[in-house]
Amino acid sequence: MKTYLAVDIGASSGRHILGWLEDGKLKLKEIYRFKNGAEDQNGHLCWDIDRLESEVTDGIAACETVPESVAVDTWAVDYVLLGKNGERICPAVAYRDSRTETVPDELEKTVPFAWLYGRTGIQMQKFNTVYQLAAQKKEMPDVFEKAEKLLMIPDYLAYRLSGVAVNEYTNASTTAMVSAEHKTWDKEIIARVGLPEKIFGELHKPGEALGGLTERVKEKVGFDLTVRLAASHDTASAFLAVPTKDENAVFLSSGTWSLIGVELKAPVTNDESRAQNFTNEGGYEYRYRYLKNIMGLWMLQNMRQELGDENSFDKLTELAQSAADYKGRIDVNAECFLAPKNMCAAVKNELMKQGFKEPTVPEMLSCVYHSLAESYAETIKALEKLTGKVYTSLNIVGGGSRDEYLNKLTAKACKLPVYAGPTEGTAIGNLIVQMIADGELASVQQARDVVRDSFEIKIYEP
Ligand code: LRH
Numbered sequence: 457m458k459t460y461l462a463v464d465i466g467a468s469s470g471r472h473i474l475g476w477l478e479d480g481k482l483k484l485k486e487i488y489r490f491k492n493g494a495e496d497q498n499g500h501l502c503w504d505i506d507r508l509e510s511e512v513t514d515g516i517a518a519c520e521t522v523p524e525s526v527a528v529d530t531w532a533v534d535y536v537l538l539g540k541n542g543e544r545i546c547p548a549v550a551y552r553d554s555r556t557e558t559v560p561d562e563l564e565k566t567v568p569f570a571w572l573y574g575r576t577g578i579q580m581q582k583f584n585t586v587y588q589l590a591a592q593k594k595e596m597p598d599v600f601e602k603a604e605k606l607l608m609i610p611d612y613l614a615y616r617l618s619g620v621a622v623n624e625y626t627n628a629s630t631t632a633m634v635s636a637e638h639k640t641w642d643k644e645i646i647a648r649v650g651l652p653e654k655i656f657g658e659l660h661k662p663g664e665a666l667g668g669l670t671e672r673v674k675e676k677v678g679f680d681l682t683v684r685l686a687a688s689h690d691t692a693s694a695f696l697a698v699p700t701k702d703e704n705a706v707f708l709s710s711g712t713w714s715l716i717g718v719e720l721k722a723p724v725t726n727d728e729s730r731a732q733n734f735t736n737e738g739g740y741e742y743r744y745r746y747l748k749n750i751m752g753l754w755m756l757q758n759m760r761q762e763l764g765d766e767n768s769f770d771k772l773t774e775l776a777q778s779a780a781d782y783k784g785r786i787d788v789n790a791e792c793f794l795a796p797k798n799m800c801a802a803v804k805n806e807l808m809k810q811g812f813k814e815p816t817v818p819e820m821l822s823c824v825y826h827s828l829a830e831s832y833a834e835t836i837k838a839l840e841k842l843t844g845k846v847y848t849s850l851n852i853v854g855g856g857s858r859d860e861y862l863n864k865l866t867a868k869a870c871k872l873p874v875y876a877g878p879t880e881g882t883a884i885g886n887l888i889v890q891m892i893a894d895g896e897l898a899s900v901q902q903a904r905d906v907v908r909d910s911f912e913i914k915i916y917e918p
Contacts, residue, residue, distance in 0.1 A: 458896060461519060461526040461681075462886035463512055463613070466690060467712045468492055468757060470508065472515035473880060474523060475887035477896055481910040482887070484880060488515030494550035501553035501795075503609070505536065505544070509616050516617075517677040524894055525665070526617070527686035528610045529693045529886045531712075532630035532737075533585050536612050537603040537655065538621060546592065546599050548609060551583035552795040555591040563590055567648045570730060575645065577636035577723040577736030578629070581749065585631035590649050606655040610688035617673055618683035620666040625659040626692035629738030634659070636723040636736050636744075662687040662740050663893035684893055686886040687740045691715045693885030695745055696900060697853055697878065699908035704848040706836050706872075707747075709881055710856025712754045714828065716835050717747025724842060732838050740889060740900065746843070748835045751788045753856050755824050758799035763817065773861040776825045779818035784810070785827045829865035836870055850874045853881030860914075867916040878911035 459476040472488035490511040494501045516526060531551075539545040549555065560569065560582055569580055578584060585608075593600060607615060608627040615621040628634050628641075633649075633656070635642040641656040666683045674680050687693045694709035709715040723736035723744050737745040760767055767775075786793075786806045796802035803820045815823065836847055850872050852863065857876040867874040878884060888903040897903045 458894070459521060459523045460887050460890040460894070461516065461523040462686070462883040462890070463515060463526060463528040464690065464693070464883040464886055465492060465508065465528070465530040465610075466882070467494075467531055470511060470515075471883065472518065473883040473887070474519065475884070475891075477891070477906070480906065482884065482906050483910070484883070488518045490515070494552060497547055500547065500555060501550045503534065503548040503550050505548040505609070505612070509613060512613050512617065513673055513676050516673075516681075522679045523681055525682040525684045525890050527684045527688070527886050527890050528613045528617075529686040529688045529690045529882055530610045530613070532608070532627055532689045532691065533581070533583055533588070535585055535588070535606050535608050535631075537599060538605040538607060539602045540604050542621065544612070545602055546596070548612075549588065549592075551588070554795070555595065556582045556587040559587040559590050563587065563649070567645065572632060572645065573730045574725050575635055575642055576629075576632045577725045577744070578632035579733045579735035579749065586633050586645065586649060589651055593650065600652055600655075603652065603655050605657060608688070610686065614666060614683055614685065614688070617669055618666040619670040620683075621657070622660045622666065622685070623657045624685045624688040625661055626687045626738050626740065627689040628659055630689055634738065636725060639738065639742060660685055662692070662889045665893070684890050687889050689737065690882040691737065691745060691747075692739050693883075693889070694853055694881035695719060695743075696740055696885035696888050696903065697881040697907055698851045699875075699878075699904050699911075699913060700851055701908075704846065706839065706847045706850045708832065708850060708852045710752065710852050710854040710859075711882075712752055712757065714750040714752035714832070714856065715745075715747050716750060716832055717745055718839060718843065718847070719743045720746045720843070729842055732842065734838070734842065746839075748838075749789075750828065750831050750835065751793050752828070753859075755788065755793055755799055755803070755828075756821075758796075759803070759821065759824070762798060762800050769859065772821055773825070773859065775818040776821035777861060779816065779822040782815070782819045782822040782826075784812045784815060784819065784823045785830065786823060788824070788827050788831050825862060825865055829862060829869040832866050833869040833871075836872070848872065852876045853878055855879055857881075863914070863916045867918045871918045873918065874916040875913050876916065877913040878907060
């Protein structure tokens with residue numbers, strides 16, 4: 457039996473998941489799990505990239521049998537730079553760091569957002585790679601004199617495994633420096649930001665084999681296997697795992713972020729789409745992920761920590777339900793929730809600004825739950841307007857699809873049936889790409905059919 461290994465790293469945790477086909481069903485086994493999170497390094501919020509690298513190797517070593525291949529997916533937009541000997545020459549700054557705070561405004565004269573959106577189709581997020589690179593150039597211009605290559609985080613981890621440094625297309629698209637039309641780096645954008653063109657390598661497609669493990673890694677794990685490119689942006693992987701039957705379903709990848717949208721054959725970069733801040737991220741087989749980023753479980757993850765980790769997520773929903781009639785709502789996408797010192801205080805502050813009296817903990821939680829569900833509903837309405845289609849269901853994958861209360865509120869707010877599951881969306885998408893590349897699965901449609909038959913999918917009627 458052929459097995460495949462997905463290394464799937466999110467903002468709060470990473471996991472190694474083995475996958476294989478058995479009697480036409482996809483089977484999964486989690487073999488390794490580790491914590492992730494950004495931390496302060498010399499005044500910047502950074503990922504501990506060296507620890508992530510050793511976790512990736514340790515997890516591979518935990519395999520009891522040798523998989524056919526391994527592929528890495530992670531969150532988007534963050535990167536590192538390599539010097540002429542292939543060494544890392546800058547920290548892996550995390551997207552919630554404040555270094556880009558003023559950059560979009562400063563760049564507006566030379567790289568106006570409307571122009572950028574027209575070329576890349578990528579939404580305005582202050583943390584897009586294009587703005588991070590501009591911030592880095594301002595702070596440490598010398599680094600670009602030494603830089604030979606830019607690698608996104610999963611590309612870097614795949615490079616440390618295989619010794620082969622390439623840029624993968626789906627994650628590269630989130631830099632806001634890839635042409636939506638041509639699917640290659642946009643040289644005009646690179647020039648306007650004043651970056652060296654040579655650091656942007658040719659874009660490679662998900663599924664491609666990079667080769668075996670380096671001698672160093674082979675020695676550590678005790679065997680060799682093929683390293684492949686996943687659809688290395690986790691959201692690109694997650695969308696592949698959505699078990700839709702038809703074209704009328706909206707996809708929601710629910711984790712730290714809620715990524716809600718549809719798959720399109722061509723990008724939509726008109727003024728209305730830009731005004732609504734929909735993005736066109738590059739997908740597997742050039743399926744564009746036309747979606748919106750919604751702040752997502754990040755808000756609840758933070759509130760949980762602040763209220764004490766002894767509160768399970770179930771406890772949070774219980775508390776929220778005890779104030780189900782609370783009327784306060786917030787704009788979950790407001791800037792103040794991106795990296796607040798204290799999430800509860802930020803929520804409280806937003807509510808009190810609107811004239812609500814100081815909310816209780818259950819009221820705050822109820823507000824966040826309802827506001828999330830309602831923002832999904834608004835996004836679906838906007839999607840219908842922008843694509844001229846009517847959507848008939850919402851399919852949720854990822855850890856957040858376990859949240860029964862949120863699923864119920866979502867079905868009610870969207871007035872649509874909600875299909876929840878599988879929970880391991882990103883890892884499954886990662887495995888699907890490896891299985892297609894190896895000939896175990898024939899197509900994305902077949903993979904989605906297999907996913908539908910293999911995992912429990914709960915239905916919530918409006
Ligand atoms: C989700 C995600 C999302 C990006 C964000 C930075 O993990 O990749 O698609 O916008 O992280």
